[in-house]
Amino acid sequence: MTLNEFLDRHIVPSDKGVGADISQPQKPKKLGYLAQHRLFDQVRLIGIELGLVARVEDAEDGGDEDITINSWFGPGGTVSPLHFDPKDNVLCQVVGAKYLRLYAPEESNKLYPIEGLLSNTSQVQVEDPDDEQFPEFRHAKYVECVLREGEMLYIPPKYWHYVRSLSTSFSVSFWWA
Structure with a gap:
């Protein structure tokens, strides 16, 4: 399948009017979502052309960070469920916009983490929570924002975050420890 065929089949039709209103989350019927993909490792030339590879290599040479x-x-409408990452994170919005909700680590006991291997992920569907199953979730304090094209957001380690694309979206995240 060519990139154009992928876009026509999975991105363009499902993006018409989906998720543009932050108060009305919807799911497209067919969903194409490249999530947490190391694209610049796979297609190194893109990272070189954008200057990302050289800057990252320079930063790594100057310290111990990986x-x-x-x-x-x-x-629009693609979602990263409520979770936290163990590393520092700068999320850069290149194209489109995303709605984000962030919860401090102190709220963890109200976020119902999955037990076991996925303990960094919540069981709660953030925008449609089951109040009977997760009664403390509604008491969890959070901040929310819309990250727009050209903006960046720093997310500290262990801060819970939920992300929903409001439109066709391309983002790049930088993680380091």
Whole structure:
């Protein structure tokens, strides 16, 4: 399948009017979502052309940090469920907009983490919580924002975050420890 065929089949049709209103989350019927993908490792030339590879290598040469670059690409309505990452994170919005909700680590007991291997992920569907199953969730304090094209957001380690694309979106995240 060519990139154009992928876009026509999975991105363009599902992006018409989906998720543009932050108060009305919807899911497209067919969903194409490239999530947490190391695109710039796979297609190094893109990272070189954008100057990302050289800057990351320079930063790594100056210290002990191991920097991971991930990319995120999909139509409006795509979601990253409520979770936290163990590393510092700068999320850069390249195209489109995303709605984010952030919860401090102190709220963890109200966020119902999955037990076991996925303990960094919540069981709660953030925008449609089951109040009977997760009664404390509604008491969890959070901040919310819309990250727009050209903006960046720093997310500290262990801060819970939920992300929903409001439109066709391309983001790049930089993780380091």
